[in-house]
Amino acid sequence: MNWARTTAIVFLVVVSGACLLANFIAPASYAHQFRDEPDAAPSQQHLLGTDDLGRDRFSRVLYGTRVSLLLAPAAALLSSLLAAFIGGIAGFTGGRIERLVMAGTDLFLSLPWLFLLITVRALLPLNVSPIVSVLITFAMLGCLGWAGAARIICADARSLSRSDFILLARASGSDGFRLFWRHLVPNLKPVLYAQFWISVPVFILTEANLGILGLGVAEPLPSWGSLLRELEGFSTMSGPAWQFVPLVLFILVVSSFHLVLTKEELAI
């Protein structure tokens, strides 16, 4: 474990800890509008100033990071499991089933997901709380993000299914499910692990993109997407420095997720 990886892990732990303790650390509610102080500079009361509606930016960064940092891994886990199931079965069974499943996966990859996400978001019931809305957003991301990983897992599963230890297990009388569950899946773990860590920043970015389009997490709940929307527009380049804290944190967290992976995992 090199120093960069260690630093990244420590950083992620500290940030995650701070977010989990947001209820105790945040000086104000993320939703409360201090209407006499919109766009305020940092002060003792507002450590990172306030946003354009007068909401405490430090509190919003804490809660927004919690939303993105907890739910992006959850979505990554869901998509990795789906990828393992679909890609694993396809690669293990091979033949027509593999070709059929991979054709479906290719079709899935070629669909314009942004438009689909927008359409699905528009079809959802309107009267859902911001918490439910954010859960739906990340669940959708998890359900839609498996295809790329499934192709890689399928290739790995195909290669493993032709390996000597599988042949030996087959010769020893192991049948389909046991062979898949006891012998194949444990050997898919490294690639699944890598896919999981790669997916986390991807989902964070996707939510941020949806947020920039105004289609992410519902107000007043903050997320990195909604926090980054503050920086939308060229004119913000000349804005105050504290406005950029969510962006800096976002870059650091996404970079840390990449640093957490070892060289071998990245190679996968």
Add this chain to the structure above:
Amino acid sequence: MKKLLTSFLLAMLLVLGALAQSGGELHFCLRSEPKTLNPLLAADDASETIRYLTGGVLVRVNRLTQELEPGLATSWKVTNGGKTITFELRSGLRFSDGTSFSADDVAFTMQQLMDPALHSPTGDAFRASEGKVETQVLPKNHVRITFPAPIAGLDRLFDQVAIMSAKSPQQEMAVLGPYYVSENKAGSYLILKRNANYWEKDSAGRQLPYIESVRLDIQQNRDMEMLRLTRGEIHFINSVDADYFDKIAAQDPSMAHDAGASLDSEEMWFNQVANSPLPAYKKAWFTSTNFRRAISEAINREDIARIVFRGHARPAIGPVSPANKFWFNAKLQAHPFDQKSALQRLAQDGFHLKDGPLRDREGHAVEFSIITNAGNKARERMATMIQQDLSGIGIKLNVVTLDFPSLIERITHSYDYEACLLGMVNDELDPDAQMTVWLSSADSHQWNPSQKTPATPWEAEIDKLMRAQASTLDPKKRKEDFDKVQEIAWQQEPFIYLVNKNALSAVSPALHNAHPVVLRPQVYWNIDQLSLSSEVARNH
């Protein structure tokens, strides 16, 4: 006092005009490519800009005084109960290609305008009823146009009708306005050149317009437009958001122009459609006047104007902005922010606060969603502020941003929504332009469109008053009727008007004689009087 100021400004314009420097190229941006160069088909902003800059009209609404002024016609008279209008035309005028102008061109334009096959959006305003429009060419440069039914505000409608040549081989490209289209690079830019045959001269007898040419760059990105203005590559931005406006004002206060409240409004409304898929108890809330009034009183409009629009807006009062000098009902005031009064109104309908949330008579917690279009920051901020305001009276509001097509589908077809927050863009001063909103049978009667018969007595009353004002030519009677419509709208609040945004624009110091106003086109309404500083003019 206002009249005195307006007269002073007009006098200043004339004096400055006499001192103006000729030549140069004016640069500004269009947000999209014009969909058509045919002035009769112009419906989008970019096409209307080209029409304004190139089209010669019989009469022109002065955007500063809001009065009608002579254009290609020196005088006009509406007779026959509002069915007929007779114009006396200027003589000796020529189109940009040298073709002579006559009453035949007016007759040709009217025939084209009213041709059902053309589907002219400008022509729609003249189609009050079925029947043929007759145009008679009379001796001594007179032309008479007779419509099958009276049209309220008939003369002002001709401000939008650019006269086309009946004989020119260039067809719609031959124009009578200050400029003609010289070059059109699709998707990139348009160059307009000064029309040497333009009819108007300044007080010193010099040919107008002063500026030699106009370059219109097609630029969708507002940030790029801002950047180009600060670099001096363009001379103005016609309409600027409040955020950008403050940044411009901080850099150079002389560039930022706030003309005051515009005609545009931001408003919310509740879905009152009888067959919408909402539960019955919610329909009962939304159709209750007390409920709507209470919501209105619970919203702090002053805060919205101050925070969302950075002070460049004012609390809205009703369907007509105070910027509309003649038609605004000055007796009305903006609804005050009073949450105590809001709770009292709600109590009259059996609503009560219990264990935190507000509940109706049957015990349902009051919660509803408001939809608005994604990507519009100001509306999203307004909705978030309303969310906090309503939580003050125990109401939970869910803010939902939707892409525009989905939103339109919900408010016009499926009616699967509870409340909606949108804005209304008003170009026309005359209340006739709002007929499609206020008539209960109209498609744009947003809270409950296309009714066979009015659902409520007050909607029936509005129908009656709107039809009455449209069928008389007496401005005083029309004003009385439309004042009553505004009063009913204020009392019933089918639309909860929130703010009237100010008309904000940014103008380079290199552009002279620019006096931005609230009516479109805010900056270049006096295009023929604008001039560029001598340095800029020399460089071109």
